[in-house]
Amino acid sequence: MIIDGLGDRPIDELGGLTPLEAANTPCFDLLARTGITGLMDPLSPGIRVGTDVGHLALFGYNPLKVYWGRGPIEAVGVGIDLNPGDVALRCNFATVDENLIVLDRRAGRIRHTEALAAVLDGMPLENGINAIFKPATEHRAVLVLSGPRLSADITNSDPGPTNEGQPVQEVKPKRSGQPLAEKTAQLVNQFVRKSYEKLRNHDVNRERMGKGLLPANIVITRGAGMAVKMRSLTERFDIKGCCITGESTVAGIAIMSGFKVLTNEKLTANIDTDLDEKARLTVEGLKEADFVVTHIKGADLTAHDNKPREKLAFIEQMDRMLQKVIDSLDNPQDVYIAVTGDHSTPCAIREHSADPVPVLIHGDGVLVDDVRSFGERACAHGGLTRIRANDFLLSLLDLMGVTYRFGS
Ligand SMILES: [Zn+2]
Structure with missing residues (x-):
């Protein structure tokens, strides 16, 4: 126990x-x-x-x-079968305004995000890569990028718990001169932008706003890690x-x-x-x-x-x-x-x-x-x-x- x-x-x-x-x-x-x-x-x-x-x-x-980072652990936890080399990130459903300023990192601690996650899972990104996206506990979720030549050495789009009121951050390589991390960061940025487009007018969010609840209108990412075999x-x-x-x-x-x-x-x-x-x-x-x-x-x-x-x-x-x-x-x-x-x-x-x-x-x-x-x-x-x-x-x-x- x-x-x-x-x-x-x-x-x-x-x-x-x-x-x-x-x-x-x-x-x-x-x-x-x-x-x-x-x-x-x-x-x-x-x-x-x-x-x-x-x-x-x-x-x-x-x-x-x-x-090797929290992302891959969460991914396995929600039932995603990871291949070595896949990059997994922890995500939150969050609430942003129209300027992508983060109003609430947990979208009012929303639960039951299956319908929202379903419109993001399988999203086509550049280089023939499709996003794998699954809901986790409460407002949490997992994003996996599966494909060759990726890197987990990237920053967070989530501004962090002490920085609500800040905009969603642009994901960047942690160090300069890392082409694989540059490419992976671009894919994640693309996913985050598209998540806002797909979620902001989603029925679940219209219903939430009707009840005075915060909409879960974007996905923000953190804790990128690469899967390993052990x-x-x-x-x-x-x-x-x-x-x-x-x-x-x-x-x-x-x-x-x-x-x-x-x-x-x-x-x-x-x-x-x-x-x-x-x-x-x-x-x-x-x-x-x-x-x-x-x-x-x-x-x-x-x-x-x-x-x-x-x-x-x-x-x-x-x-x-x-x-x-x-x-x-x-x-x-x-x-x-x-x-x-x-x-x-x-x-x-x-x-x-x-x-x-x-x-x-x-x-x-x-x-x-x-x-x-x-x-x-x-x-x-x-x-x-x-x-x-x-x-x-x-x-x-x-x-x-x-x-x-x-x-x-
Ligand atoms: Zn603990």
Whole structure:
């Protein structure tokens, strides 16, 4: 179970406790008491990571070697089959005025953009290249350019979160003298311009404006990356994997790792996600896979909004959800249960921090330590001590008996 943004710092309003420490979590606490605990750094102490890098590490990759940009991860996450050399970009549906000044980078956090995306998918661009365009979570989407001699070394058309009120930026090569990046930048600029022409009078937008909502009248791009081929976790250890998530980034990393992704429209990757459905899919996943990862986003979002009480309440809901999963297992004694996060998101700073994240592993044969509850400070005394996300994954796989011996 990966609780996005789990770790936090002491909060005055919670009597100096963290949301996890202050939360009533009987299930997590029992697992901590009868399991082994510790603190985990996603990469290493002092390094802050994004959700993408945190999950790459949790799925066994070394992000310092394989991180190739967020675009390709999102593309795989929305079901696009990438070829090596394809360039993938993260996109937002956004609202611009007639001078292409960005009024809202998320078009009022629009949801259900399938009809809008459909008029952009397959758009012919120069050099015989057609745009592949698919909707992702909420206002997000993915653009893929597939063809020979492209480059991901290009800037963003998205002016960025602190620059609303600025115009859509012209995409350029990051460095001069790069003809492939020059060509790719032109293709993306063409796509962005055409997206405005095709979206501004779309029926969905007329309807939105009629209701006083912001129109999603352009697509802006960022995070270009090039697809690469790499060995998956399931190949490395000859296991069957399954991931339950509503978020396309995590889904993308899971698919790259060889996992089957179980998701549906009830999983929103937001605080309104259906945790009962998540529990049900987790139990279903355990029937066919050796290794099941259930990712829950909500805690991270409440922390980004500096809402410690909402984070606490959401953590309590997750505790009940895990209990529900355990109660539904036919053979709980044969299952290892691990709980951790992909990084800390302290409410007070509303951002990811490098603080290590608590971790627990429960199951047959673990060296039970003296820790009595699941929390940042309690787990500092745990038997796993302070480990990295890669070490945590390998420790869990080793308990499962699927790792290989190094040496004779
Ligand atoms: Zn995260």
